Amino acid sequence: MRFAPSFPARRLTTFAAALVAGLAFSATTLAAERTVQTAFGEVKIDGTPSRVVTLGENALDATASLGLKPVGALASRGGTDIPAYLKDKTGTIALVGTVREPNLEAILAQQPDVILAATGLTKEMYEKLSLIAPTVVPVGDSFAPWQDTLRSYAQALNKTEEADKRIAEVDARITELAKRMPADTTVSVVRWNPQGPQIMSSHLFVGALLKSLGLKPNALAETIKDRPHSDILSLENLNKADGDWMFLATLNPEGKKALEDASKQPAFKRLKAAQADQVVSVDGQIWSSSSGYLAAQRILDDVEKTLAK
Incomplete structure (x- = not known):
């Protein structure tokens, strides 16, 4: 004796396909948890x-x-x-x-x-x-x-x-760029605020990138290990932030104006980096505030343009 199926064959096939797709979706979701x-x-x-x-x-x-x-x-x-x-x-x-x-x-x-x-x-x-x-x-x-x-x-x-790929890209670029850096070169990164300059710790994101390229940190920056930057430096103490090269970062128009005014002062002009015309203005959002893959690539762009042989 034969019994007619309760589902037509075509509907049964469609139901089975939907069930399989649903199970596959569930498996993907669970796997992603x-x-x-x-x-x-x-x-x-x-x-x-x-x-x-x-x-x-x-x-x-x-x-x-x-x-x-x-x-x-x-x-x-x-x-x-x-x-x-x-x-x-x-x-x-x-x-x-x-x-x-x-x-x-x-x-x-x-x-x-x-x-x-x-x-x-x-x-x-x-x-x-x-x-x-x-x-x-x-x-x-x-x-x-x-x-x-x-x-x-x-x-x-x-x-x-994707994250592992991004990290590997930065590592590869650092390896290549380090070969083109000048030897025995000290660099400092200074954030210039409306109130005055602060040297950034060399143990932060940017400092670590620069050291990975073989560049030497400023002595004061290397001592700052428990906070992001120094106190505000007076113009008389600005020499503590000196280096062969100085990267000066500003976050807003007020900071840029303060830097422009300070750069006209004798104390600024006495800096080794200033006398060698090796002071570089950079984006403070990248150099003194952000970190990550995209920031790293922009910093390496700036360093390559400035220092690479």
């Missing part, structure tokens, strides 16, 4: 986030370098928009506050899948952000290797392979 180690413990994230809010230049650099456009970001340090060097990668992004004060309502309005925050975020703010979306704060501080920070963000974004 991962645990990210953060400054505030483990954070579980499913799938590949598509709506990302970044709270800090480093997080924005990382997201852009991994091929994603965030839906929200902070205005840069000393600025009113995201860093200019990232705009060609991200286009216009909704601003959700400043480095000093993220706006929780603006962040919530973007309905993020994940929030990538900078090191140094307070636990109180972290707990509030975590009510909106999984929030990733990398382990460490501003002295942590940029590669570790990028990998942490990449894991949250399900982009670990």
Whole structure:
């Protein structure tokens, strides 16, 4: 005796195909579930986030370098928009506050899948952000290797392979460029604020890049190990920031104006770097505030143009 199937053959085939596709999608989603180690413990994230809010230049650099456009970001340090060097990668992004004060309502309005925050975020703010979306704060501080920070963000974004490729690209470029650097050359990186100059620690992102090229750090910069920069230096003490080459970074028009005025002073003109015409103005958003793959490439561009044989 034969029984007619309860589903026509064509419908049964279609149902089976849909079931297989659904199982495959579930398997992919489950496979993508991962645990990210953060400054505030483990954070579980499913799938590949598509709506990302970044709270800090480093997080924005990382997201852009991994091929994603965030839906929200902070205005840069000393600025009113995201860093200019990232705009060609991200286009216009909704601003959700400043480095000093993220706006929780603006962040919530973007309905993020994940929030990538900078090191140094307070636990109180972290707990509030975590009510909106999984929030990733990398382990460490501003002295942590940029590669570790990028990998942490990449894991949250399900982009670990891409991050490894970006890091390898920078390593390869450093290896090639180091062969073309002048021997026995001391460099200093100075952020010029409206209040005056501060020499940046050589243990930060930029200093580590310069040392990896075989360039020697300024003696004062090398002693600064527990904070990003020195106190404001008077013009009389500016010689402490001297070097064979000086890279002078400004964050805004007020800083540029202060630098222009100071460069006319006798104390500035007595600097070894100034007398040798080896003082270079650079973008402060990159050289004294950001870190990451895109920032590294821009810094290496500046160094190659200035120092490479």
